[in-house]
Amino acid sequence: MAKVTDIVLWDKPGEKVLLLGNHAIARGALEANIAVFAAYPGTPSSELTDTMAAVAEKAGVYMEYSTNEKVAFETALSAAWSGLRAMTAMKHVGLNVAADTFLSAVGMGVEGGFVIMVADDPSMWSSQNEQDTRVYAKFANVPVLEPSSPHEAKEMTKYAFELSEKFKHMVILRTTTRISHARGDVILGELPEEIKQAKRKFGDFKKDPSRFVDVPSNARKFHPQILEKIEKIREELAKCPFNWIEGREDAKVGIIAPGLAYSYVKEALAWLGVDDVKVLKLGTPFPVPYKLLEKFFDGLERVLIVEELEPVVEEQVKVWAFDNGIRIPIHGKDYVPRVYEMTTRRAVTAIAKFLGLETPIDFESVDEKYKKVSAIVPPRPPSLCPACPHRNTFYAIRKAAGSKAIFPSDIGCYTLGVLPPLKTVDTTVAMGASIGVAHGLDVALNGVPGERDTKEKKKVIVATIGDSTFFHTGLPALANAIYNRSNVVIVVVDNLVTAMTGDQPNPGTGDTPHGPGKRILIEEVARAMGADFVEVVDPYDIKATYEVMKKAIETEGVSVVVARRVCALHHIGQLRRRGEKWPIYTVNEDKCTGCRICINAYGCPAIYWDAEKKKAQVNPLMCWGCGGCAQVCPFGAFEVMKEGE
Amino acid sequence: MVKEYNIVITGVGGQGILTAANLLGWAALHAGYKVRVGEVHGMSQRFGSVIAYVRFGEDVYGAMVPEGKADVIMAFEPVEALRYINYLKEGGLVIANSNPIPPVQVSMGLATYPSMEEIRKIIEEDFKGKLITLDAEKLALEAGNVITTNVVLIGALTQTPGFPLSAEHVKEVIRLSVPKKAVDVNMKAFELGVKAAKELLGL
Numbered sequence: 001m002a003k004v005t006d007i008v009l010w011d012k013p014g015e016k017v018l019l020l021g022n023h024a025i026a027r028g029a030l031e032a033n034i035a036v037f038a039a040y041p042g043t044p045s046s047e048l049t050d051t052m053a054a055v056a057e058k059a060g061v062y063m064e065y066s067t068n069e070k071v072a073f074e075t076a077l078s079a080a081w082s083g084l085r086a087m088t089a090m091k092h093v094g095l096n097v098a099a100d101t102f103l104s105a106v107g108m109g110v111e112g113g114f115v116i117m118v119a120d121d122p123s124m125w126s127s128q129n130e131q132d133t134r135v136y137a138k139f140a141n142v143p144v145l146e147p148s149s150p151h152e153a154k155e156m157t158k159y160a161f162e163l164s165e166k167f168k169h170m171v172i173l174r175t176t177t178r179i180s181h182a183r184g185d186v187i188l189g190e191l192p193e194e195i196k197q198a199k200r201k202f203g204d205f206k207k208d209p210s211r212f213v214d215v216p217s218n219a220r221k222f223h224p225q226i227l228e229k230i231e232k233i234r235e236e237l238a239k240c241p242f243n244w245i246e247g248r249e250d251a252k253v254g255i256i257a258p259g260l261a262y263s264y265v266k267e268a269l270a271w272l273g274v275d276d277v278k279v280l281k282l283g284t285p286f287p288v289p290y291k292l293l294e295k296f297f298d299g300l301e302r303v304l305i306v307e308e309l310e311p312v313v314e315e316q317v318k319v320w321a322f323d324n325g326i327r328i329p330i331h332g333k334d335y336v337p338r339v340y341e342m343t344t345r346r347a348v349t350a351i352a353k354f355l356g357l358e359t360p361i362d363f364e365s366v367d368e369k370y371k372k373v374s375a376i377v378p379p380r381p382p383s384l385c386p387a388c389p390h391r392n393t394f395y396a397i398r399k400a401a402g403s404k405a406i407f408p409s410d411i412g413c414y415t416l417g418v419l420p421p422l423k424t425v426d427t428t429v430a431m432g433a434s435i436g437v438a439h440g441l442d443v444a445l446n447g448v449p450g451e452r453d454t455k456e457k458k459k460v461i462v463a464t465i466g467d468s469t470f471f472h473t474g475l476p477a478l479a480n481a482i483y484n485r486s487n488v489v490i491v492v493v494d495n496l497v498t499a500m501t502g503d504q505p506n507p508g509t510g511d512t513p514h515g516p517g518k519r520i521l522i523e524e525v526a527r528a529m530g531a532d533f534v535e536v537v538d539p540y541d542i543k544a545t546y547e548v549m550k551k552a553i554e555t556e557g558v559s560v561v562v563a564r565r566v567c568a569l570h571h572i573g574q575l576r577r578r579g580e581k582w583p584i585y586t587v588n589e590d591k592c593t594g595c596r597i598c599i600n601a602y603g604c605p606a607i608y609w610d611a612e613k614k615k616a617q618v619n620p621l622m623c624w625g626c627g628g629c630a631q632v633c634p635f636g637a638f639e640v641m642k643e644g645e
Numbered sequence: 646m647v648k649e650y651n652i653v654i655t656g657v658g659g660q661g662i663l664t665a666a667n668l669l670g671w672a673a674l675h676a677g678y679k680v681r682v683g684e685v686h687g688m689s690q691r692f693g694s695v696i697a698y699v700r701f702g703e704d705v706y707g708a709m710v711p712e713g714k715a716d717v718i719m720a721f722e723p724v725e726a727l728r729y730i731n732y733l734k735e736g737g738l739v740i741a742n743s744n745p746i747p748p749v750q751v752s753m754g755l756a757t758y759p760s761m762e763e764i765r766k767i768i769e770e771d772f773k774g775k776l777i778t779l780d781a782e783k784l785a786l787e788a789g790n791v792i793t794t795n796v797v798l799i800g801a802l803t804q805t806p807g808f809p810l811s812a813e814h815v816k817e818v819i820r821l822s823v824p825k826k827a828v829d830v831n832m833k834a835f836e837l838g839v840k841a842a843k844e845l846l847g848l
Contacts, residue, residue, distance in 0.1 A: 001671045001822035018667070018674045018682070043686055125685045149706070182708030183670050183682035263706035270704050271711075344711040361713040369771050370731045376763060377728045378756035380748040382658060382693030413691065421753065502686070599752045605692045609752040619746065621782070621791060622659075 005054040019186040021150040021179040022047035028157025033192040035201040036079035037063045038072040041501035042091030043126040044180040045119035049089050053513040060198040063513045065504050068472040069094035073101050080114035082203025085161050089117040092131050106140050107222025109168040113161030117173045119180045122341035132310040133174045137286045141230045144172040144286045146259030150184035169229050238291035242283025245296050251278040256305040258282040258313045264347035265306050271360050288316040304354045305332040308342040386606040387624035389565035390414045390493050392539040394424040400549035405460035410434040412466035413500045414493050421603040432473025438463035438488040439481040462489040468498035468506040482530050482558045489552045489559045492522050495567035503570050523562050532557030539563045542631045572624050582625035585618050586641035602632045647809045649702040651710040653732045656721025657746050658695045661795035666697040672818040673701035683708030717805045722746050727764045735773040740801050742781040777845040784837040793834035800838025
C-alpha cells in the first residue's frame with residue numbers, strides 16, 4: 001500500500017493498483033500531459049485537487065487552489081485558450097459559482113483540451129442539494145462523460161482531453177460520490193516524457209477579439225456554431241469507446257444504463273440470473289448518440305432506462321423515439337426513483353418489476369425487521385471534533401448574544417453548530433451566503449439606521465463564516481453590508497485551513513503547492529473595507545472571546561470578529577507526526593456536581609454522562625487537550641490527568 | 646476464486662475505518678481479485694456514524710454492498726454494528742469491538758444506548774446472524790498502541806469462516822503498509838486479534 005501521491009507518478013505502465021476514483025482521474029490527467037490545473041476543493045471532488053497539488057512540482061504541472069470555482073474555471077480556461085491542456089474540478093454546486101463564465105465561454109471554444117471535472121453528490125452525503133450536472137451539460141450544450149468504474153474514470157479523463165481538442169469545445173467529466181470515493185483496480189498507462197521530467201509547459205495566446213470578446217455581435221454567431229458542434233460531437237460519440245451494446249443480440253427487452261448505473265445493472269442481472277436482455281452501456285449521457293440508439297432499438301419490444309437522479313437520458317431517448325416513429329414502451333422514472341443515489345437494490349427492484357420477476361431478497365421484509373432497529377438505535381450525527389475551536393466560538397456567541405439573536409451561518413465544519421447543544425446556526429444556504437443573509441435579515445427586521453425608533457429593541461444578528469468561505473464568496477457580501485450600513489456582527493471562524501474538505505491552504509494561510517504565496521489577513525481586509533469594529537480573538541480563551549462578542553454586538557454598524565485558532569484535527573495530526581504529546585483531561589469526581597453544563601451547553605464528544613455515578617466522564621482516547629471543559633465547568637472539576645499519546 | 650465477497654465496516658468517524666477498508670482492498674488486489682471499496686468523506690466523517698464497504702470477486706461492479714449481501718460486518722463500536730445490520734446476509738458473522746462510544750444525544754439524555762443483550766438479540770434472532778465481540782482497544786494497548794485497534798479487528802476478521810484471503814497474506818500486506826517503526830506493534834495487534842477470534846469462534 002504505497003502512498004497515493006507516489007502511485008500516481010509511478011512509471012509502471014500495465015501495473016494494477018487500487019485507486020480512489022478521484023486519484024484515478026488525477027493519474028488520467030497526468031497521462032494526458034496536463035499543463036494547468038486549478039480548483040476550489042469541495043466534497044466529493046477534493047482528492048483529485050489535493051493529489052494534483054501534491055504532485056504538481058514533481059510533474060511540472062501548474063496547480064493552484066483558487067479562491068472559488070469561478071476563478072478556478074477562468075484560470076484553467078485561459079490556459080486552454082492558450083493551447084495548453086487544462087482542467088478544473090469542483091463539486092456539483094461549485095458549477096453554480098462558475099456558471100457565469102462557463103455558460104458564456106462555451107461558444108468561444110478552446111485550443112488546448114479543457115476538461116471540467118464535476119463531482120455530484122446524490123443522496124447529499126456532504127452537500128446542500130443533489131443537482132444533476134448532466135442537466136447543466138445539456139443546458140450549455142457541452143458533452144458530458146460519466147464513468148462506471150475508477151479505471152474507466154482514468155481512461156475517460158484522457159479521452160475527454162482528446163475530444164475537447166478535436167472539437168475545440170469544452171468537455172465535462174461528471175462523477176458521483178460512488179465513483180469519486182470508490183476504490184477500484186486501475187491499470188496504469190504511459191506517462192508522457194514532460195510529466196516524467198517535470199517540464200513546465202507554456203502556452204501561446206493568439207489575439208482574436210471576434211472570438212474572445214463576447215460582445216453581442218460576436219456572441220450572436222456563437223449560438224448556431226455551438227448547436228452545429230454538439231451535433232457533430234453526437235455523431236462522434238457513436239464511436240466512443242465508453243459506449244457499447246452488450247448481451248443477447250436477439251433479445252426482445254433492452255436496458256439502457258448510463259454512467260455508474262451500468263455497474264448496478266450488471267450486478268442486478270447477475271443476481272437475478274437474467275441473460276436474455278440487451279444492454280446499452282452509455283458513458284456519454286449527453287449528447288446521446290442517435291446512431292447507437294438505432295442499433296440498440298432494432299428488434300426490441302420494451303426498454304427500461306436505469307438512470308440515477310434526473311431523466312436526462314430518458315428525455316433524449318423518448319424525443320428521439322417519438323421523432324422516429326418508434327412506439328414501443330420506454331420506461332424510466334416510472335420504475336427508478338428520481339431522488340437519492342442509485343443502489344443495486346434499486347436497480348434489481350426496477351429490473352425485476354420490468355421483467356415480471358421476484359426480487360432475489362424480499363427487501364420489504366428486511367425493512368420491516370429493521371423498524372425494530374430504527375426504534376432503539378441512538379442517532380449519531382457528525383459533530384465538531386474534540387478541541388474544535390468553533391465549539392468555543394459558538395459557546396461564547398450564544399452566551400453573549402442570547403438565544404433570541406439570529407445566527408446566519410455558512411458552509412463548512414461549523415455548519416455542525418446547528419446541532420444540540422450549541423444550536424447557534426439558524427440559516428445555511430450556500431457558500432458565502434451568511435453575510436448576505438445577515439444583512440438581508442437586518443434590513444427586513446431592523447431597517448437601515450434612522451428608519452426605526454431607536455428605543456425599539458433591535459434584533460441581534462450574528463453571522464459565522466469560515467476563513468476559506470470568507471475569501472470564496474464572503475468578500476462581495478461584506479462590501480455590500482458595509483456599503484449599505486448594515487448593523488450585524490460577522491464572526492470569521494478562522495481555523496487557518498480549509499478544514500472540511502481536508503486541510504487545504506487558502507489566502508488566509510498563504511501557502512501554495514508551489515511554495516509560499518502572499519498571505520492575506522482577514523482583519524486587514526475588514527479594516528480596509530471600513531468595518532466599524534474589527535478584533536481578533538483566540539477562541540481557546542472562552543472568556544476573552546465572550547467579551548469581544550459583547551463589544552461587537554454593542555457596536556453600531558458592521559462588526560467583524562476574527563476568531564483565530566488552528567483546526568484541532570489538523571493540529572493533532574501534526575502532533576502525531578512529530579511524536580509529540582498533549583494533555584488529557586479527566587473529571588475529578590469529588591468536584592463534579594453532575595450539573596451537566598459540559599454536556600448540555602458545551603457538548604464536546606469526548607465528554608459523556610455516566611448514568612450510574614451521575615457524573616461527567618472524559619473518554620481519554622478522544623480528548624485532544626484543549627481545556628475548554630475546564631473553562632466552562634463552574635466547579636473546576638476538569639483536571640489534566642496525564643500527557644496523552 | 647470467489648464470485649463475490651462482501652465486507653461491511655462500520656464505526657464512528659475517526660476510528661480508522663477508511664484505513665482498514667483500504668488495507669483490506671489492497672490485500673484483495675494483491676491476491677488477484679477485482680476489487681471495489683466504497684467510502685464517504687467530508688462532513689459524515691466528523692465523529693458521526695460511518696460505513697465503508699470492501700468487495701472483491703468476479704461479479705463485483707459497484708462500490709456498495711447491497712442490503713442482505715454482507716458476508717461479514719466488522720464493527721468498531723457495538724451500536725454501529727446494529728445500525729447497519731440490514732446489510733448482513735442470513736447466517737453472516739458480525740465481529741464487533743465491545744467498547745461503546747455514547748453519542749452526544751445519549752449523554753444529553755435525549756436518546757438511550759441499547760444494552761448488549763438487546764443488540765445481540767436483534768442480530769441473532771431477527772437477522773439470523775452470529776455476533777462475536779472483543780475488546781479491541783484493550784488488545785491494541787496490549788500490543789503497544791491503541792492506534793492499532795483496526796489491525797486487531799482485521800486480524801479477527803481473517804478468522805471468519807469462509808474468508809477468502811489467508812491471514813498470512815493479509816498480515817503481510819499490513820506489514821508492508823505501515824511505517825517501519827510500527828511493524829512490530831501492528832504484527833502483534835494482528836496476532837492478538839486472530840487469537841481472540843479463534844477462541845470466540847471455537848476454532
